[in-house]
Amino acid sequence: MADLLEYQCPCCAGKVEFDPNSQQMKCPYCESEFTVEALQAANESEEPSGDQLNWETPGSDWSDGETDGMQVYTCKSCGGQIIADQTTGASACPYCDNPIVMTGQFSGDLRPDFVIPFKLDKEAAKKALLQHFEGKKFVPKVFKDDHHIDEIKGVYVPVWLFDAQAEGQFSYHAEKVRRWSDDRFNYKEISHFKVTRRGKIAFEQVPVDGSSKMDDTLMESIEPFDFKGAVPFQTPYLSGYLADKYDVTAEQSIDHANERIRQSVADEMRKTVIGYDTVQTEHSGIQLDNAKAKYALYPVWLLNISWNGEKFTFAMNGQTGRFVGNLPLDKGAAVKSFCITALIAAVIVFILLYLFNR
């Protein structure tokens, strides 16, 4: 016996049958009628297809003599390894502020493909730090007067850059609402729609922090970096700055890049669903392919300030000047300000109520 094709009613999920009188599909339970096309669209099941991740390996080998001037410095406290030229004046670890010592000639590892050179110098970084403090309340006075700002360091942070071609399929349930009234009633009419979108979007140079010591969240906070400012890597760019060695491989960084790309694919597709009052995503599937990873060094100005047993790190995008860093809260000052504000506000409200009720 042949299998009967069953269609579900989008309204009440009952089994819909063809009604010869109306020549349309009709649900015997809720009496809704649909065209064949509408019912087929509503009943299409989307199986989100799997991802195809095909990342090519980045970086290249160093040529002879290129690494001659580069030394590895090791931090005795956090174990971090920094690369700098022999003339670097740096003596403190940019991540934990403890002393670093030269432990040997740099060799091996991957040679970066690109570098975004520093566009903003140390003076600009110091100015940005002071501006960051301005206008902020409840920062302990001692913290603001601290004279560590000279220790701000320029560090090249290793990043993995992912290119990707993404393909997404989305289906949504959307509604349009119409309201009107007559003498007796208020009316509300809701029209329901099944919306599908399928398309491709390309992504370029999505950066993922390749150093475990550089906090990922801090690095993301100073984005975006503009890849148009990148140049093919040459060792002289490192001179006068520190460079961090990568220690998080490209494969480990992929997951986070994936999540960000997926979210943006969903956002871009959602933007094409217009003209509705409410939209809900029902099914989604995203496949990423033709992905390429590159290895680059991105410029960051870093400063650590320790206060009250806690470490506060400030970072500035060395290309765009974007400055971030969480500031400590002086709880006492905050509570005092809260009480004074509450008192003044209460007095003002009381006076207004008195005048209003006269």
Added chain:
Amino acid sequence: MVTNILIAIVAGIIIAAIITGIQVSALKSVSERHEASDYVKQGSLNLSEKQDVFLYKKTERSERQQN
């Protein structure tokens, strides 16, 4: 009189909480990014399928209050 004092105190606390809350949140500037919108290649969005299908409509009504 007493009611006015109570209202003033509650209002004062709420206003102070909002103002202090804004000032404290200004101290935080570090946050994770969950999207990659800065890295979308301009003009690369290419839709191969775009379907908006009408399914059904439902109308509700409620009686207006007769004065």
